[in-house]
Amino acid sequence: MAILKHPLVGQIRRKPAKYIAPFIGLVVLFYLVFGGSSSYKKPNSPYNYKKYSKDHNDLIPRNLPADHISHYDLNKLASTPMAAYNKERVLILTPMANFLDEYWNNLLRLNYPRELIELGFIVPRTPEGDQALKKLEKAVKKIQNPENTKEAKFVKVTILRQDTESLKSQLEKDRHAFKVQKERRSQMATTRNSLLFTTIGPYTSWVLWLDADIVESPPTLIQDLVAHDKPVIAANCYQRYMNPETKEMAIRPYDFNNWIESDEGLRIASTLSDDEIIVEGYAEIATYRPLMGHFYDAAGDVNTEMQLDGVGGTCLMVKADVHRDGAMFPNFPFYHLIETEGFAKMAKRLGYEVFGLPNYLVYHFNE
């Protein structure tokens, strides 16, 4: 081998330290300058993260015997209409760009036993998210404080800081613009998936998706939704507003993602290329799908059910097995649908039925 006879190889063999030490120094310097900075990306937010000692890990339960194994029999894990009676755990999941006192107070008014409710939040890494996080932490600490013996505590609260992109502007006119929908809905899908897959446990029976701007619902929300015993069921999300003509408060539909597929919707989908999506509620794509928002009947039975093909995530109850079987929020066009509307399609493809309650109202904040 000619290379072994090279004079330089001979010199390295005689005085290895002289030649190898500078080389190692160079490698270390390169790592410090480039390696360190590329693996650690400074967040674009002023929020200070607490430094944890290396051995700190909240996820490892303490004082367990070394041979401890957790057993969960998923056959015995049920999601029944008598959820509270059967002590079924409900995981309430909220992606949170803003913290609203009205949302929190409404959450605290829910009268499902708190020792059966687990909360999960995901907050974007934006200055707005920093504000939301601070307020949320303060509110959670107040309730969960062991010295607060007056109020019942939630069995567990998880707050995640998002590691994926968010829209720069969360103003209603910007986030609702038609041209940003694919990007925004795809980001929201990733966000919802991160939240779901990090919080669902082997003991979770129900997942309630509740947006951070739902400010009013019946206190019996959880009991009412589970009572229908449906794999997926959506409340009808409305909004209160001042009617400029009558000068009185009135209500109007807000969430247009709860819909029944139409022939025109299917026809439009058949003309689209693989990458294209349909988002409901925009004049740019008139699908003529019947929207649950328009089916509200003030005099009707609050328990009226209707089958849906698309759902929104504002207030949506899901049997945990639907998610466990693999139904998630596609952040890519799935049958030309994305995020919560794609989730409904995926649940249906997995063999589950999807429902809505047109006369059961919850209210979205009015910006």
Ligand SMILES: Nc1nc2c(ncn2[C@@H]2O[C@H](COP(=O)(O)OP(=O)(O)O)[C@@H](O)[C@H]2O)c(=O)[nH]1
């Ligand atoms: N984590 C996270 N949550 C978000 C983001 N954008 C919106 N949200 C939350 O996701 C939910 C739905 O978003 P929202 O903007 O209210 O949708 P809209 O009501 O359909 O306009 C709300 O609870 C928001 O607070 C985001 O970028 N990251």
Ligand SMILES: [Mg+2]
């Ligand atoms: Mg909203």
